[in-house]
Amino acid sequence: MRFIFKTSYAQDINLAKHGGHVFWYGLLALLLLGAPWLFAEYWLAQMTFILIYAIVGLGLMLLAGFTGQFSLGHAAFLGVGAYTQAVLTNAGVPFPLALLCAAGLSATVGVVVGLPALRVKGIYLGMATLSFGFIVEEVLARWEKVTGGNAGIHIKAPDLFGWKVDSGEGFYYLCLFITVAATLGILNLLRSSTGRAFVAIRDSEISAQSMGIHLARYKTLSFALSAALAGVGGALYAHKLQFISPDQFNIIQSIDLLLMVVIGGLGSVHGAFLGAIFLITMPQVISLTKDYLPAAVGQAPGLQAVVYGVVLVAFVLFEPLGLYGRWLKVRAWFQLFPFYRQGMFKRQKSFQKSDRLK
Template identity: 40%
Template sequence: MRRAAVLRPLLAWTLLLALAVASLGADFAFGQATLVVTYAIAGLGVVIIVGQAGQIVLGQGAFVALGAYAQALLVQAGVAPLPALPIAAAAGALGGALASLPAGRLGGLYFGMSTLAFALIVEELLVRWESLTHGAAGLVVPAFGLAGWTAGTPAAQAAISLAVLLAVLAVCARLLASRLGRAWRAVREDEAAAAACGIAPAAAKLRAFAVGGALSGLAGGLYAHWIGFISPEQFGLVFSFELLMLAFIGGTRRLAGAAWGALVVVAMPQLIAVLRDALPGDWARSAGLELMLFGAVVVGVVLLRPQGLAGGSGR
């Protein structure tokens, strides 16, 4: 039963990739697959924080930005990309830990708004600290390389991203089965009951944000290499909301939800491009078409599959 549960998604993803290669071309299909996998790694951070620890996070893009800029600055300073990735993850973890500090005094929507404020602060720092980040001009990031080999093709980039995603999924699965994962779920269900059982809710939340931030920072480090150029506006509030919608569309209670949600979020712009060709002129030129379509997808998932595309137990 367990083997079938693993094989079915793998077969589905293999079939989707084969269809994409046949219809869109290999380079474009593998390029989109790289984005899907990278978004999925970042989305895992939201799944940990929102789905497992039960906290509202509205500024996940800030953790991705911290990882991307840490990776870019380290590589520019002469550090090899592979050893720089753990430092990028650490930068995201530090951001997550800092964003979780108000959790001791705030809860619910008020705490979510504090994470939004943290994201705005990070974006403003990246813009203003021009001597380090080059501000709005951004940073050019070289291709990912290892021991003289460079991941210069979309297929190579997709393979590296997939290897990282599989490793991260294995680590997250072990975490959720551990005492820490049980503490997160206890805090999610009832903080008072968790505290009565000897669990420190504030400490559990901090660890959830640190782990979620580390995953997003790791995704940011990879994203910087795949895109080749980063600037503060890439990691604004829209990006944070995309990651949040990604988790809810895929399912916040299961790790696989990050992958299915990432597929929808990355495929959406392509669907919008097709719709613009088919819609009348005024509708095709509408600036809010993307947000409207995202909203329709979220509403559809909530009504037809409340547990997300990956399913899961409990509401």
């Protein structure tokens, strides 16, 4: 087992805690940089989708995993970013400026949606965000002069001040750069006082308020940052598909995004990436294995939904910490063997009962 001897407070906030992190993340960086030469075009496209969903997952993880705010309409922010990017790109605006506008408009919408979070929480906040998702979907379908309505809208290739990114490899590297930048931004945010305030609100709003944390400010900021990342992901999503329509940003998409962070592991940056990998690879696994199943099962139209539901229920019952939580247990088993104890990761009882005093 590795023991880290710390001699300064700066070691607590280092991104790489030890040499093993530097080695493995460096190896991962080399793999991602060499992906266009190592994988076929189809799998490179799937990796691009993983990067795009990871960006959206980082935003939703910040909101749900680190701030404790429940959202059932996150696909609406995805749609706002996608349509903003499509309209501005088709109008001739360079890709970086259009991306900033997509993130800014999504963040502004996130602030508007975050206002109900100041007075409601839990399932009631989920209902409020769900209603907002329906409103955005209807606006995208009815505002035909701008969005094209239900007929959808095509989008041009990204234009980086004269350089057209019209190849799969070039767009993959563009998504990789933005994903790395978003990840480093989230990691640094969580190490700051703002990130600690988010976590304090998640653990106990009353305790956070008693420590001087402004609940309204930080909740609204969390919604804005989460919506901005969803808008960036939506802009890249639109460029990758080259065609978008309102039905791509419905309640099913919102549930998929929530499923992504829950299965990946709430409260961890790694969980956003693991959940994105699950969300993209699971349909591939189902399509590859259904030919070996009986015809009545393999050809059933709702097979994917059933598998998703079974997997979600299984994780909620047996592995509430998600894929990243399972990895932590496996790692601890190898590090502590033969002294590993099965109940080490059981949920601790909460001794904070002040939330019940109204």
